Amino acid sequence: MRILCVCTGNTCRSPMLAALLDAALHSRGVGASVESAGTAAGRGESASSGALAAMARRGLDLTGHRSRPLADLDLTRFDHIFTVSSRHAAFVRSQGVPAERISVVAADRGGVPDPWGGDDADYEAAALTLEAEATRLAQSLSDSP
Numbered sequence: 001m002r003i004l005c006v007c008t009g010n011t012c013r014s015p016m017l018a019a020l021l022d023a024a025l026h027s028r029g030v031g032a033s034v035e036s037a038g039t040a041a042g043r044g045e046s047a048s049s050g051a052l053a054a055m056a057r058r059g060l061d062l063t064g065h066r067s068r069p070l071a072d073l074d075l076t077r078f079d080h081i082f083t084v085s086s087r088h089a090a091f092v093r094s095q096g097v098p099a100e101r102i103s104v105v106a107a108d109r110g111g112v113p114d115p116w117g118g119d120d121a122d123y124e125a126a127a128l129t130l131e132a133e134a135t136r137l138a139q140s141l142s143d144s145p
Contacts, residue, residue: 001032001141004078006088010038010067011048012116012123013084017105017130019060021082024138032141035078039091041067050115050123057124058131070095082137085111105133 003021007014014036022034047055047062055062075081075095081102083089088111089102106112112129115122 001030001080002078003032003034004073004075004081005034005036006039006070006081006083006092007036007085007112008038008040008088008114009045009116010036010041010069011045011065012051013112013114013126013130014038015047015062015065015067016051016055016127017082017084017112017134019055019062020058020127020131020134021137023060024134025141028138028142030138030142035073036065037068037070037073039070039088041069043068043072048116048123050118050120051127053120054123054127058127080141082133083111084114087111103137105130105137 005014005017018034018036025032045067047065052062075097082105086104089104092102106129115126
C-alpha cells in the first residue's frame, strides 16, 4: 500500500501526518509506504522547527525530511492520498486523481489549521489533531481487506 500526505509547503502538516501515520500503521503490523508532498512546496527544505519539536515529543524524528512539490510525483502510484484541507483535496483532484482515492483529514473540523509561523502551542494543536487522525486512519486501513 502506498500513501501520500499532502499540505501546502510540505514542512509542517504533511510530514507530521506521514510520520504519525507510518508509526500507527507499523504498530498495527500494516505494511505501507507513507510519503508526503506539498501543493506549493519548494524542493529540499527541512521540516519546520515547530514540526520537529512536536514530533520529537512523540518519539518521531523528522530531521531527515526534505520537502518536495506534488508536481514532482506520479500520483497514479498512490493508493490513498490524505490532504489536510478540502482546498488541497480539490488541487489533487485537478491533477486527475479520482476522488475515491482522496480523503481530507479532520474534514469534520474543516481540516487541520496551518501552524506555520505560529508558536509551540499552534504546532502542538496541529500535532494532536494529526495524531488522532493518524490513529483513526491506521485503524480503518488495517481493517480493510
